[in-house]
Every structure is written in C-alpha cells, then in structure tokens.
Amino acid sequence: MFLMAGGVSALFIFLSQSLGPKKPNPAKDMPYECGIKPFELPSGKHAVKFYLAGMLFVLFDVEMIFFFPWAVVYRKLGWFGFVEMMVFLGVLVLGFLYAWKKGALEWK
Numbered sequence: 001m002f003l004m005a006g007g008v009s010a011l012f013i014f015l016s017q018s019l020g021p022k023k024p025n026p027a028k029d030m031p032y033e034c035g036i037k038p039f040e041l042p043s044g045k046h047a048v049k050f051y052l053a054g055m056l057f058v059l060f061d062v063e064m065i066f067f068f069p070w071a072v073v074y075r076k077l078g079w080f081g082f083v084e085m086m087v088f089l090g091v092l093v094l095g096f097l098y099a100w101k102k103g104a105l106e107w108k
Contacts, residue, residue, distance in 0.1 A: 052104055063092050 070077075070085050077084075099105060 049107065056099055056104060
C-alpha cells in the first residue's frame, strides 16, 4: 500500500513537471507579499513558541472534530456513546491541562 501511494505520488509529480505549462515570468518568481515589493529577504527564523502554538492548535483542533459526528448520532449511541465521549473529553482536558501546566500556552 505504501509503495502504491508513493508510486502514485511520484507519478503525479512527474506528470505535473513534464506536462504542465512552462511560462517563466519574473513576477511569478517573486515572493508574494500582499502585492507590494518585499522590503527584506525572508530570514526563515521563527521562535519556537510559534511552532508549539501551531502544533497545539492542530492537535486540539483535530481532536475537536470528533464532536460533530458524535453529536449527529448521539441518540443512537445511548449511554455507551455518552460515556465513551466523556472519556475522550477527559483525555482531551488532561492533555490541555498538561500543556497549560508545562507553560506551553504562556506567551512571554
């Protein structure tokens, strides 16, 4: 399965490179900055807190997505579904409290 996924990905990249339009333009090679000329070169350095905040957002955002399908079939699941979601919510809150206690949410 991994070989097939890698092969399809490589095929799409190859086809895009070989069959795609090639019209070089100086305007296309410039970095996008809201339509104005860039005033400095990108340094590529960001504080670790930005990456940490991004990872925490993605982590908790993806976990919160599970609430919508649960809410749609809540009545069909009964008490088992309710208890299962409360356990999931408990693990989510424990992870949030751990990140809070470790100072991952502090912005200093």
